[in-house]
Amino acid sequence: MLFEDPVFASRVLTLLTLSFHIIYATIGVGVPLLIMIAHWVGIKKNDEHYLLMAKRWARGFAVTVAVGVVTGTAIGLQLSLLWPNFMELAGNIIALPLFLEVFAFFFEAIFLGIYAYTGDRFKDKRKHFLLLIPVVLGAAASGLFITVLNAFMNSPQGFDIVNGQLINANPVAAMFTPAMPTKVAHVLATAFMTSAFMVAAISAYKMIKGSNHIYHKKSLYMTMKIGLVFSIAAALIGDFSGKYLAEYQPEKLAAAEWHFETEEGAPLLMYGILDENEEVKYALKIPFGLSILAHGTPNSEVIGLDQFPVEETPPLIIHYFFDLMITIGVFMISLSLVYFIGIKRAWPFVKSKWFRSLIVLGGPLSFLAIEAGWWMTEMGRYPWILKGIMTIDAAATSSEYVGLMVILFGLLYLFLGIGTVVVLRRMFVNNPVEIELEKQRVAQGGET
Ligand code: HEB
Ligand code: HEB
Structure with a gap:
């Protein structure tokens, strides 16, 4: 079987x-x-x-x-x-x-x-x-x-x-x-954001397919606006989610960031791969980024995986889910900002096929960010089903x-x-x- x-x-x-x-x-x-x-x-x-x-x-x-x-x-x-x-x-x-x-x-x-x-x-x-x-x-x-x-x-x-x-x-x-507070706020904001970008994607698709109807223009404009507001909200709340993790589930944050050793002034690690010796390669390091995400100050100490027994280390794959979510979040904020500035300044490319195609892509991407967010937070709880109390193995x-x-x-x-x-x-x-x-x-x- x-x-x-x-x-x-x-x-x-x-x-x-x-x-x-x-x-x-x-x-x-x-x-x-x-x-x-x-x-x-x-x-x-x-x-x-x-x-x-x-x-x-x-x-x-x-x-x-x-x-x-x-x-x-x-x-x-x-x-x-x-x-x-x-x-x-x-x-x-x-x-x-x-x-x-x-x-x-x-x-x-x-x-x-x-x-x-x-x-x-x-x-x-x-x-x-x-x-x-x-x-x-x-x-x-x-x-x-x-x-x-x-x-x-x-x-x-x-x-x-x-x-x-x-x-x-x-x-x-x-x-x-x-x-509860950060999770509820993040889930609601991302649901509003994703739904708005989904409808925006459909409207943009209609326009690429040749519709010149004012209905689709109005619908695109309105949903992009709602999407912009909630994608910014999602990012601001996401920052608080990071602070929640640093305090209550530091092993999840450490695993998501491949942060092996406790250190002060920790950089935020994006992308990259892990080689056989668990050395990080090709990663983009944003100086002090992780310390800021975790505690709001550049020199604060961020707990690393060295503080946890191996059996309580969440799967390191969640790093990719975290990257994916953040990248899509930043992309969607930028896309909708450019759209509005472009409309205000009458930049011709916001009406072009390729720009509208990016908006079409934004719909599925937002859903992918939702999936990635949940995969990260759920797998990041491993090995616990009820953190600190019952393991997944024992629950099944x-x-x-x-x-x-x-x-x-x-x-x-x-x-x-x-x-x-x-x-x-x-x-x-x-x-x-x-x-x-x-x-x-x-x-x-x-x-x-
Ligand atoms: Fe997110 C989760 C952050 C964006 C969706 N986030 C999460 C977490 C964190 C974050 C830290 C974890 C929490 C826990 O576990 O508790 N984000 C973040 C940031 C940002 C974001 C910083 C900016 C960029 N997200 C985002 C977006 C989206 C999302 C855009 C979609 C659309 N997330 C999400 C989800 C989740 C998360 C769904 C799961 C739930 C919770 O909250 O947890
Ligand atoms: Fe959870 C698991 C997702 C919600 C319960 N999650 C799980 C998983 C995933 C998920 C991905 C897998 C992980 C592993 O394997 O490690 N979630 C999710 C999502 C959501 C959720 C997307 C939204 C809808 N959950 C939830 C809720 C609940 C849950 C609400 C309750 C009731 N989870 C759960 C369980 C499990 C899970 C029981 C199994 C165990 C583990 O952790 O795994």
Whole structure:
């Protein structure tokens, strides 16, 4: 069999499920805000194009939500199936955020359904707009609660361990862990950023394909603006995430930076490779960068991997994930800045095919940054599933069927992934903006 070891197979399946789920989760958290902003601008400017954006995005969003429910359910199922000992130990404590997550999700889904199917019944667009408030809040809250849970796995608190049993559980204290503020803020900001750049990519793609419709210009301009704001926010918060790691999970930061020896005035190491003797080669070193990321001052001391036993060293591969995330973050900030300066100064190249192609590329790149961020933070917790308390090996199932599950779930995700693309394409290609604008005008009795 391909996956002899159930622990390894469980990790592969968890990796597969979460990496797939996070695509939908990110859209699920981010797109409601875009819909809300478009609807709001549409009301303020009395502009049918923005109102149509809100409508079309909400319709597409309903499809991704549906798939998100399936993959989210797969996570819930796999948590108990693959990590039974973890659930037995911590189940009591994580039940609260898990429940709140599901609750927030239903809250969001109900209002989304009402919003999406009642658009034409509201004469007053402002009242229709109000329905979006619970959608946005519910979406952000479900992202918040699930991240709270992940924060707990990284810096657990709110209980005592006696004879291997978790007692005196205080689920509320367990939600307010040291990892929580930075993680929640970083996850929300990057979800908003990524969703905005995803829609910007679609708009830019339409324009490359020859659309000259003002609808796509407005949509590109607006989503690039939102993307710029949240990519800057993501970087500022990411800096705080680094400070959190330096204080509470220094081994993760050290592994991500290939920082083997504790030192003062440590440089930030980007790219490079490790040779057989664990010597770093071809790396770009930004002087004092790591000390600044870790503690905010150039000469502070940064703990290295020399302070940790070998068995507690996270996999050094997370360095590449960290690099990837940071590089993409910096790239997206630069790209959107150049776009705006270019528009203001009327630089012709911002309308060129190659520049728009870069914007198209920015959509998938942002998703890649999300994946890289999670791979880094999750693998960086190795060997712990619950940091300092339970290891991954101890948490896993011993079932021999996990290998089979990897294949079956892999097929399911493939099917869902292709299905999403096919359905969304049909939905939008068969219903182009021009035709829908006509319909919208007719529905409003030609009052535009
Ligand atoms: Fe990030 C994570 C930093 C950008 C996404 N981040 C993370 C971490 C850090 C960072 C330090 C870890 C934390 C823990 O573990 O706790 N970032 C950072 C910085 C920057 C960034 C500095 C700037 C460049 N990110 C970014 C971007 C994105 C991201 C752009 C996307 C889009 N991250 C992310 C995620 C994660 C991270 C998703 C996971 C979660 C948490 O928070 O943890
Ligand atoms: Fe986590 C694992 C991702 C969230 C639970 N994760 C894991 C992994 C990955 C991930 C990649 C693998 C690692 C290794 O192998 O080492 N996550 C992720 C993502 C997310 C998450 C993307 C977002 C969605 N998690 C999460 C949550 C939870 C979890 C929320 C809870 C409940 N994880 C988990 C577990 C595991 C993991 C249980 C297994 C163990 C380890 O660590 O591995």
